[in-house]
Structures are given as C-alpha cells and as structure tokens.
Amino acid sequence: MVRIPGSPLLSLLLVGVTLLIFAVDAFTELDVAIAVMYVVVVLLSASIWGRRGVILTTVLCMGLTLLAYGLIHVSIFSGPASGRLMVSLAAIGITAFLALTGQAATEDLLARKEALRRSEAFLAGTQRISKTGSFSFTAPEARMYWSDEAARIYGYPTCQKPTVEMLLERTLPDDRPLVRAAIDQVMRCEGELDVHHRLQMPDGQVKYVHVLAQPTYDQAGRCEYLGALMDVTASVLAEQALHQSQVQLAHVTRVTMLGELAASIAHEVNQPLAAIATNGEASLRWLNRPQPNLDEACAAIGSLLEASRRATEVIQRIRALARRSDPHHLPLDFNAVAEEAAGLVRRELGSHSVSLRLELAPGLPQVCGDKVQLLQVLINLLMNAMQAMQGCAPGEASLLLRTAQDDKGGVACHIADTGPGIAVEDLPHLFEAFFSTKADGMGMGLPICRSIIETHGGRIWARSTPGQGATLSLALPAAADAMTECA
Incomplete structure (x- = not known):
C-alpha cells in the first residue's frame, strides 16, 4: 500500500x-x-x-x-x-x-x-574508485551483462549491451587468442576463469586487465559465470618501473664491483697478453734460425692464438658485466658459471691470502637464467666471504664453493668460509636493503642477490655459527621446470 x-x-x-x-x-x-x-x-x-x-x-x-x-x-x-x-x-x-x-x-x-x-x-562508487567492474556470462547462449564500470573500462557507453564481439574488438591483437580460449572455456563451463590480458582503446591507449570468474548453476542446471574485471594498468606500469629500477641498480652494483676487481681484471688480461708476447718472440726465433724450425714456429703461433682467444674471452666477460641490458634467460651449465666466477676473483683471492676449493657435482641439470646476473651473484658472495675473513691468521682463510642437486631436482650452490661467522641477531636481516655488517657497507649487495635469485625462481639463504664461519646458499630450479622463463 x-x-x-x-x-x-x-x-x-x-x-x-x-x-x-x-x-x-x-x-x-x-x-x-x-x-x-x-x-x-x-x-x-x-x-x-x-x-x-x-x-x-x-x-x-x-x-x-x-x-x-x-x-x-x-x-x-x-x-x-x-x-x-x-x-x-x-x-x-x-x-x-x-x-x-x-x-x-x-x-x-x-x-x-x-x-x-x-x-x-x-x-558503483567503490567500483569506480577501485577500477573494478562486475559481469555475468550465461553459457551457451553467450548472453552477457556488465556493470557501468566494466563498460567504462572497455570504453563503451554504459547503456550498450555487451557482446563477445565487443570484447574481442577492444582486445590487443596479440592477446586475442588468449581471450578466445577463455571464452571457449566459459562456453564449455569448465572451471574457474583467471586471465590477464591487454586492451587497446580507440585512441591507442593500452590497458592491462585481470579477469576472475566462477561458474554458478541454477535449479535447471544452466551455467552462468559471475566475475570481476579489474583495471590493473597502474600496478603493472609500477611493477615495470620497479623492474627497470632494479635492473639499473644491479648494473650500478656490477660496475662498482668491477672497480673492486680491477686488480683481478688486470691480472686476467695481463696473463694472456704476456703469453702472446712470449709466443710471438719464440715464433720469430724459430723462424730466424739459419734453418727455420717450422714445426716449433707453428706450435708457438698456435699457443699465441690460444692466448689471444683467452684474452678475448676475458674482455668479453668484463664487457658483459659492465653492459647495461635487460636480462636474457637461457639454459645454462651452472658449474661453468661457477668456474668463470672463480676465475674472475682469482687475483683477489691471492691478494687476500684466501684459498678456494671447488667441489662441482657432475651431471647437474641445466638451469634457466641470465649468465651475467648469476655471475654477479656468485662474485658478490665470494667477495663478501673474502672480506669477512680478513682477520683470519695466515693459512686459515679458505673458501669452499660446492654445487649439488637439491631435493627438488634443481641445482644448489653453497659458499662456505672459515671467518668469524654472522651474529645470530643479524641473520634475519642479512638480505634486507641497506643492512650491512660492514662499517663501510651500503647494504645493497645481498638484497640485489636475493632479487636476482628470486627472479630466477630460486631462493637464497644463510647459515652461520658464530666463530665457525658462514655458509651462503642458493637454489635454482632446473631448466625443464622453468621453461616459461627461458622461452
């Protein structure tokens, strides 16, 4: 009434x-x-x-x-x-x-x-503020309804009835196969829907959206999907900017690390250059004899070329570490990366009176990663361990770099030192930004190492008993388990 x-x-x-x-x-x-x-x-x-x-x-x-x-x-x-x-x-x-x-x-x-x-x-106000629209999709009639905010996200008038064709029209061409597959899944009413894709507006603007939906059934058994459409453009762009900042920070750290390794780099380059000069002089002596010894001259020239190749490899490694570029994940032999990292710090080991022992397990699966970034992690861990053992008596400072297959089928690497160890109260904060156990440390080396390893799908941790040294460990999944990143 x-x-x-x-x-x-x-x-x-x-x-x-x-x-x-x-x-x-x-x-x-x-x-x-x-x-x-x-x-x-x-x-x-x-x-x-x-x-x-x-x-x-x-x-x-x-x-x-x-x-x-x-x-x-x-x-x-x-x-x-x-x-x-x-x-x-x-x-x-x-x-x-x-x-x-x-x-x-x-x-x-x-x-x-x-x-x-x-x-x-x-x-409606909450959806507008959070940029989250709601929708329903009835299969198999492909009948759709959506909220005003969902229509605004797609750039259509709120009074216009949505259709599958309208969705595909706004979808970025590269993502249309993904959206078509999602629509086919909904038409078959096969489980929950969780799709990230991009939209291209008429003015050329690209939006990133996240679609979540669950199927419901009425008394007659008809299937209807109820879901939410979220405009996540701001968070995706922020994540991309953060990633770019992390790449730039890692590059700066690598360049700083190269400065610390200047003596090792000079030593690494000087050795093959000296061999080139020695073999060149030997070749001239063999050729300038009254009766030239061509076999010895050829052998000396072969040694000269080998030394030249070694010098070229050293320079390429240094340039790769110094170059600022986006990471490229490829299948890698982790043992080869570990040997290369050990070679780059050989001179530093000598200047710190530290002995390094490699225990590389044979037959390890390949890992999927960026070689330059993994080199950066291993060199950083080795340098930290060397610096931690500065107070050791002569002959007591030793490092062990050991690789093994972990219990998940991936690769584990452990770097153990004989230094004073890490204080118990410092262990939980070791990988936090700007935390350092060194008086002049910036506290960025280990956080960057953690970021790199986590980006590779792995993890990094530390173990220590005060007075009995410390062990920094990392684990990476096998390339077969990380094929998406390698693709």
Whole structure:
C-alpha cells in the first residue's frame, strides 16, 4: 500500500466522510450495516497517516459505530441490529489489521528498495574508485551483462549491451587468442576463469586487465559465470618501473664491483697478453734460425692464438658485466658459471691470502637464467666471504664453493668460509636493503642477490655459527621446470 504524505485538505476530507457515515448510521432507519462503510475511512487513513493514525482512526470508527447503535437501540433491543453491529465492528477491525499489515509491508519494501538503491550507489562508487567492474556470462547462449564500470573500462557507453564481439574488438591483437580460449572455456563451463590480458582503446591507449570468474548453476542446471574485471594498468606500469629500477641498480652494483676487481681484471688480461708476447718472440726465433724450425714456429703461433682467444674471452666477460641490458634467460651449465666466477676473483683471492676449493657435482641439470646476473651473484658472495675473513691468521682463510642437486631436482650452490661467522641477531636481516655488517657497507649487495635469485625462481639463504664461519646458499630450479622463463 502506497502512503501519500498527509495534507490538511485530505485530512478534512477524511473527517467529513467519517461524520457523514456516522450521520447516516445514527439518524436514518435503514436496515443495513451502514457502519461497514467505515472500512473506507480506515483504508484512506492508512494511505494518509502512519500506524498511530490508523489505530486512532480505527478506535474512533468503532466508537462512532457503538454510539450510533446506542442512540437508536438504547431502549429497544434488536437482534438484527445487534448482528449488523457485530459485522460492522468485525469488518472495521479486520480492515484495520489488513491495512496495518499492508502498511508495514509497504514500508519494509520501501526501506529495502532504498537500501538496495544505496547499496547499488555504494557499489558503483567503490567500483569506480577501485577500477573494478562486475559481469555475468550465461553459457551457451553467450548472453552477457556488465556493470557501468566494466563498460567504462572497455570504453563503451554504459547503456550498450555487451557482446563477445565487443570484447574481442577492444582486445590487443596479440592477446586475442588468449581471450578466445577463455571464452571457449566459459562456453564449455569448465572451471574457474583467471586471465590477464591487454586492451587497446580507440585512441591507442593500452590497458592491462585481470579477469576472475566462477561458474554458478541454477535449479535447471544452466551455467552462468559471475566475475570481476579489474583495471590493473597502474600496478603493472609500477611493477615495470620497479623492474627497470632494479635492473639499473644491479648494473650500478656490477660496475662498482668491477672497480673492486680491477686488480683481478688486470691480472686476467695481463696473463694472456704476456703469453702472446712470449709466443710471438719464440715464433720469430724459430723462424730466424739459419734453418727455420717450422714445426716449433707453428706450435708457438698456435699457443699465441690460444692466448689471444683467452684474452678475448676475458674482455668479453668484463664487457658483459659492465653492459647495461635487460636480462636474457637461457639454459645454462651452472658449474661453468661457477668456474668463470672463480676465475674472475682469482687475483683477489691471492691478494687476500684466501684459498678456494671447488667441489662441482657432475651431471647437474641445466638451469634457466641470465649468465651475467648469476655471475654477479656468485662474485658478490665470494667477495663478501673474502672480506669477512680478513682477520683470519695466515693459512686459515679458505673458501669452499660446492654445487649439488637439491631435493627438488634443481641445482644448489653453497659458499662456505672459515671467518668469524654472522651474529645470530643479524641473520634475519642479512638480505634486507641497506643492512650491512660492514662499517663501510651500503647494504645493497645481498638484497640485489636475493632479487636476482628470486627472479630466477630460486631462493637464497644463510647459515652461520658464530666463530665457525658462514655458509651462503642458493637454489635454482632446473631448466625443464622453468621453461616459461627461458622461452
């Protein structure tokens, strides 16, 4: 029952109707239940006034009915008149009960409608702020509905009914096969949907979206997907910027590390250059003899070329470490990377009076990674270990670089030193940015190592017993388990 806000005119009209019914009932001799007409008054009062007004009107109508009966039949009892009285009172009471019930139901319905409107407004506002739209997809009819925010994300008018063709039209061409496969999955109603893809707007703007949906079934067994569409462009661009910053920071760290390895680099390059000079002079001596010894000259020239090749490899390794470029993940022999890292720090080992022992397990699976980044990690760990053993007595500083296959089928590498170890309270913070156990340390080497290893799908950790050295370990998945990154 719809309530019309009360007004003086309507109230006066209702009072007039009430008095008219009372006058007819009390001052006429009609043998009908005139008082039944009070039900109209009760119904009208329910449309104008609230619950209290209806109750007061009902009581008034019953009172007027009794008053009219008393005025006419006060001295003479009439059975039919008494029956009409009871019918009238019952009709007024029942009508009042129904009117109050209907009024309560109407008010409850209006309250629910207002709550729904408020909820829809809150949901629309929340979706607009969070850039998350909602949608439904009914299979196999491919009937779709979506919220206003979902339409805005796709760049369509909110009044336009969505279709599969509209979705594909906005999808970046490179991602359309992925979206078609997702639509086929929904048409077959096969499990949950979780898709990341890109949209291309008419103005050329590219959006990154994340679609999540779950199937529901009605009583007839029909399948309908209910889901959410999130515009994650801002977070993806922020992640890309963070990745670029990490790459630049890693490059700066590598260049700084190369400065620390300057003596080792000079030694590495000087050795093949000296061999080239020696073999060149030997070749000239063999050729300048009265009877040139061509076999010895050829052997010396062969050694000269081999030394030249070694020098070229050293320079290429240094250039690779110094070059700023995006990582390239390829299948790698981790033992070969470990040997190369050991070769680059050989001079530093000598200057720190540290002995290095390699225990490289044969037959290890290949790992999927960027060689330059993995070299950076191993060199950093070896340099840290050497610096930690500066206080060791002569002959006591030793390093062990050991590789093995871990329990998950990947490759594990352990670098153990004989230094003083790491304090127990420092171990939990060892890989945190700007935390360093060295007085002049920046606290960026190990965090970068952790970032690189985690980017490769692996993990890095430390173990130490104070006074008995420390062991830094890392584990990488086998290339077969990381084929996506290698692709």
